[in-house]
Amino acid sequence: MRDVADRLDDLRDAGLYRRLRLIESPQGPRVTLDGAEVLLLCSNNYLGLADHPRVRQAAADAAERFGAGAGASRLISGNMSIHDRLERRLADFAGYERALLFGSGYLANLGTVSALVGRGQVVFSDELNHASLIDGCRISRAERFVYHHCDLDHLAWGLRKAGHRGALIVTDAIFSMDGDVAPIAELTELAHRNGCRVLVDEAHAIGSLGPDGRGAVAEAGLGGEVDLVVGTLGKTLGSYGAYVCASAEIVDLLTNVARPFIFSTALPPPAVGAAIAALAILESQPGMVEHLRLNGATLREALAENGLQAGPSRTQIVPIVVGDAELAMALCERALDGRVFAQAIRPPTVPEGTSRLRLSVMANHGANDLRAAARLIAGAAAELGVGTSTAGPGHPQQVLREAA
Ligand SMILES: Cc1ncc(COP(=O)(O)O)c(C=O)c1O
Known part of the structure; x- marks a missing residue:
């Protein structure tokens, strides 16, 4: 068994050591990071709802009415009317019979994939899927087929x-x-033609794609046809937790066999109340979604004008692929010197050789701030001799090996 200190040294030597940064303000377009005000360009709080006054108030009201915690899992004594209310709203929002809340998106994917497939079956997974889907496939014990990206x-x-x-x-x-x-x-067409189900994880698409931000499945006009839609409450919806939308029968099965649902305490009422309020804001103010789209386009264009290509992104997530992990960290630190916070993303979050700054815009960023950030990052990249990949996601052999 290797010593813990040796393993930490190995991570440092490989440029993969991680440390926590400290934010001392709410999650707005600007935050106080390690004592300094910076432009926040790496949050998933895409519509700024985590800090919206009505969302905060709803969390406080739910704490007043229902308390701070649920006290037990849903199947014991933790199932409260506020959980039921959010599930009904989410099912309506996505156009499905039922929705089921989970503790987080990670747990939702883990629990759902492993509940639906098992030994003797095959699960098919895009090579660039999120770790929670990869891990769900792994623990399901089904055979895994990892297909090349898209x-x-x-x-x-x-x-x-x-x-x-x-x-x-x-x-x-x-x-x-x-x-x-x-x-x-x-x-979806391929899945159904071959007698398979399809699960789409809308973690980053809710509030961003589709009519009024209803997601990529709605954008494709497939609400109710895709068998399962997973969404999180912790990103656009500004709270914490996650949900799965599906037929009543599938949700019934998940309620009975999805282990992260069965063996974990129900979501705390303030998180649920906040998500209900955030959903209501999203439904009533579609202009926020349009703002987010415009900001994504503004940042991509500004980067391109300054010689940095963001690959095939057409959304609020704008990667600048640097390649080397240490170089990505150096670029991140240079940006921070200029008061722009865009955390470097390194393996195992992304495949070996594709370390990057993953920029993400918010609807309430100012266009001028985004343009200035693009100039700053491009200048720092030029100074560091960073040549960015324009090819977009490549064929990450490491992920293939790990997930295959
Ligand atoms: C595609 C995707 N799915 C699931 C998750 C996990 O969601 P949560 O943060 O709610 O655990 C993430 C988080 O980054 C994600 O990017």
Whole structure:
């Protein structure tokens, strides 16, 4: 057994050591980071709802009415009327029969994939899927087929090979580190033609894509046809927790067999109350979604004008792929010197050799701030001799090996 200190040294030597940074203000477009005010360019609080006065108030009201915690899992004594209310709203919002809350998006994916497939079946997963989907596939004990990023031919080949054992295709809607969008209509068609279900993780697409920010599945006109839609409450909806939307029958099964649902305390009422309020704001103010889209376009254009390409992103997630992990960290620190906070993302979050700054815009960023940040990052990149990849997501062999 290797010593803990040795392992930490190995991480430092590889440029992969991580430390926590400290934020001392609410999650707005500017935050106080380690004592200094910086422009926040790496948050998933895309519409700024985590700090919205009505969302804060709703969390406080829910704490007053229901208390701070749920005290037990949903199937014991933790199932409260506020959980039921949010589930009904989420199901309506997404156009599904039922929704089921989970403790987080990570737990939702872990629990849902492992509840739906098992030994003797095959689960199909995009090579750039989020770790929670990868881990869900791993613990399911189903055989895994990891298809090349958004490669429908490769997937179709895998489906043919799997024959009747093919059971489930899982994909991010917006890929979390690249900002590109999965071909959901084609995936769904392929899945159903081959007798498979399809699960789409809308973690980054709610509030960003589709009519009034209803997500990528709604954008593709497939609400209710995609078998399962996962969403989180911790990103656009400014709170914490997650949900799965599906048919009443699938939700019934998840309620009975999804282990992270069964063996974990129900979401705290303030988090649920905050999410209900955030959803109401999203539904009543679609202009915020339009602002987010415009800001994404502004940042991508400003980066391009300054010689930095953001790959195939068409969303609020704008990656600048640097390659080397230490170089990505150096670029991050240079940006911070100029009061722009964009955390470097390194393996294992992204494949080896594709370390990056993952910029993400918020609806309430100012266009001039985004343009200034693009100039600053491009200047720092030039000074460091960073040549960015314009090819977008490549073929990350390490992820393939890990997840295959
Ligand atoms: C695509 C995707 N799915 C799931 C999650 C996990 O969600 P949560 O933060 O609610 O655990 C993330 C988080 O980054 C994500 O990017």
